[in-house]
Every structure is written in C-alpha cells, then in structure tokens.
Amino acid sequence: MTMTDGFVARSLDEVRFWSRIMKEHSLFLRLGFRCEDTQLINEANQFYSIFENIENRANAFTIGTDPQTIQRFNDEVRNAATYIWAFKRKVLGLILSCQLPGANNFPLLVDHVSREANYFRNRLTELNAGRLEPLPDAIIDENVFFLRIMADHAKFIGHLLDPSERKLVEQAENFSQEFDQLLFQARDMDSMRPQSQTGPLLDQFLDQNRVSVKSLRDFKKTARDLIDACRIKSIIHPLLADHVFREAERFLFIIDMFENSLTGKSVPAPQTMMEH
Numbered sequence: 001m002t003m004t005d006g007f008v009a010r011s012l013d014e015v016r017f018w019s020r021i022m023k024e025h026s027l028f029l030r031l032g033f034r035c036e037d038t039q040l041i042n043e044a045n046q047f048y049s050i051f052e053n054i055e056n057r058a059n060a061f062t063i064g065t066d067p068q069t070i071q072r073f074n075d076e077v078r079n080a081a082t083y084i085w086a087f088k089r090k091v092l093g094l095i096l097s098c099q100l101p102g103a104n105n106f107p108l109l110v111d112h113v114s115r116e117a118n119y120f121r122n123r124l125t126e127l128n129a130g131r132l133e134p135l136p137d138a139i140i141d142e143n144v145f146f147l148r149i150m151a152d153h154a155k156f157i158g159h160l161l162d163p164s165e166r167k168l169v170e171q172a173e174n175f176s177q178e179f180d181q182l183l184f185q186a187r188d189m190d191s192m193r194p195q196s197q198t199g200p201l202l203d204q205f206l207d208q209n210r211v212s213v214k215s216l217r218d219f220k221k222t223a224r225d226l227i228d229a230c231r232i233k234s235i236i237h238p239l240l241a242d243h244v245f246r247e248a249e250r251f252l253f254i255i256d257m258f259e260n261s262l263t264g265k266s267v268p269a270p271q272t273m274m275e276h
Contacts, residue, residue: 008063011070011127015058015077017250018120022084023051024243025113029091031237032105040091047084054080074124081121088114106159112152119145136197139258143209144186146251150216151179153244157223160240162233168223175216182212203262210255217248 030044054077061070092110094100126132133141158172189196189205224241226232259265 007127007130008061008065008067008070011074011124012058012061012063012065014120014123014127015074016055017246018081018116018123019051019055019058019077021116021243021247022081022120023048023055024239025084025088025116026051028237028240028243029088029105029110029113032103032109034100034103037100037103043087047080047087050080051084071128074128078121078124078128081117081124085114085117085121088117106156108152109156112149112156115145116149135258135261136194136202139202139206139262140186140190140193140197142254142258143205144183144190146213146247146254147179147183147186147209149247150213150251151176151183153220153247154179154216157220157236157244160234160236162235165232165234168232171219175219178212179216182209199262203259206255206259206262210252210259213248213251213255217245217252220245220248 026044026048030041030048033040033044057073058077061073088110091100091105092107092114095103095105095107095110132138154172154175158169158176161169161172163169186205186209189201220241223232223236224238224245227234227236227238227241256265
C-alpha cells in the first residue's frame with residue numbers, strides 16, 4: 001500500500017472506530033474499580049481523555065488530508081494504544097494476583113480489551129509500513145481474532161444479565177458455545193495453511209461465519225434496545241450494550257469486504273467513512 005487516498009481512508013476508518021472503542025474501554029474499566037482504587041481510576045480517566053482527543057482529531061481529518069500527516073498521526077495513536085495495552089495488562093496482573101478483591105472487572109474482560117488494543121496498534125503498524133497481509137492470510141487471521149471477540153461478548157452478556165432473565169441467559173450461553181465452535185473451526189483452518197486457503201473453502205468459511213455473526217448482532221441489538229428501555233434486569237451499562245453491537249457490525253463489514261475481494265461483489269463503505 002502506497003501513501004495514497006486509500007491509505008488515508010483506511011487509516012482514518014481504523015482510528016475513528018478503534019479510538020472510540022479504547023475510550024469506552026477506559027470508562028468500563030473505571031466503573032469496575034473499587035472506590036479506593038484512586039490511582040487506577042485516575043489512569044483510566046486519563047486514557048479516556050487521550051482517546052477522546054484522538055477520536056475528535058481523527059473526525060476532523062478528511063481523505064484529502066496529506067498522507068504524511070496521517071502517517072505521523074498513526075504513529076502517535078499507536079503509541080497511545082501501546083500505553084493503554086500496558087495499562088490493561090497491569091490491571092489483569094493485579095486481578096489475577098488477588099490485589100483487587102471485590103472489584104468488578106472480569107479477568108477475561110480485561111484480557112479481551114487488551115487483545116483489542118494490541119490488534120489496533122498492530123493494524124496501525126501495518127498501515128504505516130504499507131505491509132497489509134495477503135487476502136487469504138487476512139481472512140483467516142481476522143476471523144480467528146473476531147470470532148474469539150464475539151464468543152467473549154456472549155459470555156459477558158450471559159454473566160451480566162440478572163440470573164432471573166433465564167431465557168436471555170440461555171440464549172447468551174448458546175451463542176457462547178456456537179462461537180467457541182466457530183473459533184475452533186477457524187483455528188483448524190489456520191493450522192491447515194496454506195493448503196486450506198482455496199477460494200471455495202475461504203468463501204464457505206466467510207458464509208458460515210456471516211450467518212452466525214448476523215444472528216449474534218441481532219441478539220445484541222435486541223438486548224441493547226431492551227436495556228435502553230429498562231425492560232430487562234441486568235447490570236449491563238447501556239453504552240456497553242451498544243459497544244458490543246458496534247463490534248459485531250464491524251465484523252460483518254469485514255466479512256463482506258473479504259467476500260467482495262474474493263468474488264467481486266460490491267460492499268458499501270463503513271459508517272465511519274460515510275459520516276465524514
């Protein structure tokens with residue numbers, strides 16, 4: 001990838017989406033700390049401000065912005081993503097060594113948000129180096145990453161719904177099992193590389209995953225709307241419900257983008273690009 005409009009558009013799309021995600025992670029972590037964890041709360045607040053600033057600046061750029069400016073911006077954002085990744089791993093270490101008894105951040109959730117920070121910083125490194133993966137590798141790697149994210153989301157939803165919401169808890173558990181199986185299949189495709197990377201196999205791989213992601217996306221949308229209307233019992237923050245819905249939408253867009261590259265079908269631009 002050369003320093004062209006394509007580079008700028010792709011960079012801005014990634015930064016706009018993931019900087020908002022990082023900002024919200026800061027909020028969710030802060031809400032899970034105990035009131036006496038003032039240093040961790042302050043650090044989370046600082047990261048919230050940092051990524052809110054990054055998000056605002058990214059939204060002010062356009063695809064006509066000088067690519068060199070975007071390259072420098074990407075470097076700055078990557079550094080911020082590295083710092084928040086380190087913060088998240090520090091928090092995970094504190095939880096797993098029983099130094100935050102009574103706090104409300106699941107270890108898996110903290111690991112989950114650290115994986116997303118690592119994904120974000122690696123993507124910015126690839127963009128600035130002009131070394132995006134070949135399509136067959138990207139299809140498998142992105143699906144392995146996002147299928148695990150979706151499986152985690154189902155587990156979090158199941159654990160944050162009130163236990164009396166038995167039907168919704170059961171649905172979340174079913175999605176958790178479904179995405180665990182899809183993740184195992186994706187890892188099998190991964191271990192069979194490069195022989196597994198034929199057009200028909202990759203096409204079927206995307207089709208199968210799309211069906212499940214759409215179902216989970218719709219479940220998340222329903223849950224988000226019910227939470228917004230105060231119609232179900234849970235300890236899920238309304239913003240968290242919207243957060244996991246947006247990540248499912250993102251995964252669907254990526255699947256469609258890969259499908260377009262394999263078959264030549266047209267795919268609409270992501271919402272973040274259309275908004276600016």
